[in-house]
Amino acid sequence: MADTYDVIIIGGGPGGYVAAIRAAQLGFKTAVVEREHLGGICLNWGCIPTKALLRSAEIYHYMQHPGAYGLTIEGKPGFDLAGVVKRSRGISAQLNQGVGFLLKKNKVDVIWGEAKVGKGEVVVGPSTKPVVQPQNPVPKGTLGHGTYKAKHIIVATGARPRALPGIEPDGKLIWTYFEAMNPASFPKSLIVMGSGAIGIEFASFYRTMGAEVTVVEVLPQVLPVEDAEIAALARKRFEKQGIKILTGAKVAKVEKGADNVTATIQDEKGGSQTITADRLISAVGVVCNTEGLGLEALGVKLDRGSIVTDGMGRTNVPGVYAIGDVAGPPMLAHKAEHEGVICVETIKGMHTHAMDKLQIPGCTYCNPQIASVGLTEAKAKEQGLEIKVGRFPFVGNGKAIALGEPDGLVKTIFDAKTGKLLGAHMVGAEVTELIQGFVVAMGLETTEEDLMHTVFPHPTLSETMHESVLDAYGRVIHV
CATH class of the missing domain: 3.30.390.30 (FAD/NAD-linked reductase, C-terminal dimerisation domain)
Incomplete structure (x- = not known):
């Protein structure tokens, strides 16, 4: 039957589409359910487009210091913000189409819509959540809403930016990485809340392009997951570039003006200060996308918002699996891809072993x-x-x-x-x-x-x- 599959994967991000291709290679009849865009956050709004922005910033940096390389440039270097963003978005669009081609090449069906998991089935309907980059119209040759049977269902729904109470992103003055990647105008000043990879990459991009940047980190160390010695050296470089860094501090309150924000920042000693900037980027982590999937009704076990698995992608409910961000940290695209392969090969009955998370590299593409x-x-x-x-x-x-x-x-x-x-x-x-x-x-x-x-x-x-x-x-x- 056209609506019966061996494997259905919910989510077409790095984990989902790689798992789908590997499943097809192993002879499974496979489908991917995606409500928004193939390639997920990583390809469309994360890993790839940010690297395009950072590449533009890197070249702009070299343009500003030609003498260090024995070169000269006539006139003052500048940049076209719309052109920088257009290049970044174009690269994402190209790769998004590439994922679609790979799925089609491997005879993986794409079902557009929002999924809910049942026992041995996936019900696909219209999206009930805001769509950042809608697939409209639905590409020709793809499937739509309905009920699809599957022996194995893999949840790969990823994660979204975390919002702190009282400092919720509004898309105008308080940004997540979505708005930071596609600004309508260039902010002259910026507060970045959080100094993990996302926060530091945007701080690096905007500072290199000329913005005044302040990074606020609640922990005592910038880049908290990194080795302390490496983080300290990185901090010196950031500060030499003009980035102001406040560690052991938190944004306690944000007041919005007509076209700026004023943040009250408290330090661990009880002191406080206010900083006014054009925009604030909230980069305080992510939340797993588990709501509305029907997991609770099936009895799928969750821990602190992520789906619990056995290291092979299997949940506590037979026939239901989870990979990628939704299966917990580290929340990295390459981890998701590898988990997808392990999960599908486990379903196939191949000899597999759980990934050693200590051997998963972490990279931050700042300067x-x-x-x-x-x-x-x-x-x-x-x-x-x-x-x-x-x-x-x-x-x-x-x-x-x-x-x-x-x-x-x-x-x-x-x-x-x-x-x-x-x-x-x-x-x-x-x-x-x-x-x-x-x-x-x-x-x-x-x-x-x-x-x-x-x-x-x-x-x-x-x-x-x-x-x-x-x-x-x-x-x-x-x-």
Whole structure:
């Protein structure tokens, strides 16, 4: 029957569409239910378009400092905000179409609408929630509202920005990443509430493009999930660029003006100050999209808003699975994609194993970039591990100096008894590309000896990785 499938996936984001393609590869008759846009938040309003904006900011930065590279530019560099945004949105549109092509190529049906899960079935109807970027009209050759049977139902509905009481985003003065990515006009001043990856990336973009930026973080450390030493170095770079950072502080109240906001900021010592800015970006985390899916009626177990799974995507209800952001942290696209593959291969009966979350890299694409995997130095010590720590600064690397990027650090953490790589943490140019080398090393259970005897090409930034390992064992060469 046309309305019966082996696998139905609710949500066409990174986890959902990758799971669908893998299911089709394994011979399952597969469908994806999507209410809004293929590629999810990541492709349409997150990972990809923000990187396009940050690339524009990076080039603008170089335009403002041509003399550092022996170059000249006639006149004062400027930018066309509409053009910057248009490029970003165009890239998302291109990739959105690409996901549709991949699903069609793999004979995955796309069902447009909002889903509700029943026992062995998915009921698809019109959307009851605001749609940011509607698929209108529904693409030809796709299915619509109705009831669809499935042996296996995978929930991949993602997450949305968290709103704090009294500081709810209004789309005009208080922004989430949706509005920050598509501004009608450029704000001269900005308050960013939250210093995780989203907050810091937008702070970096807007500061580079000329806005006065203040970041407010309730925890004592900027970039709270990162190694403290790396975060401290990043903070110095941010502040050198002119970003004002308030840690151990919170936005207690926001008053809206005609075209600005005034935030009352309280610190941990009881002091307070007010800051007026054109706009405020709320980047205080996300909330899983579990409402309205019918999960409670089925008895699917939730924990702090996310769906509980067994590491293979299985929930406590047979035939119902969950992957990606909705299945809990870390809320990263690459984690969702990998979970989707594990889940589908588990359904197929293949030999699978749960993902080691300590081996999931995290990347922040600000200036300077930050990347990490595994345990921080503090976490390793908390676990009572005897460790060796290596460090190597970018200033000792020929490629970094040639690029004009001498400010950076690679830090590696090893188990002193076994030589096991426990964690790697980086700040500096292109470290989001470098981190995968350490991820592969951890996955292969590489020891310090293996890494020390690996030949790294010269001149490359990757040599900083090698030297950091050497430093942990008293063998560093170039510093």
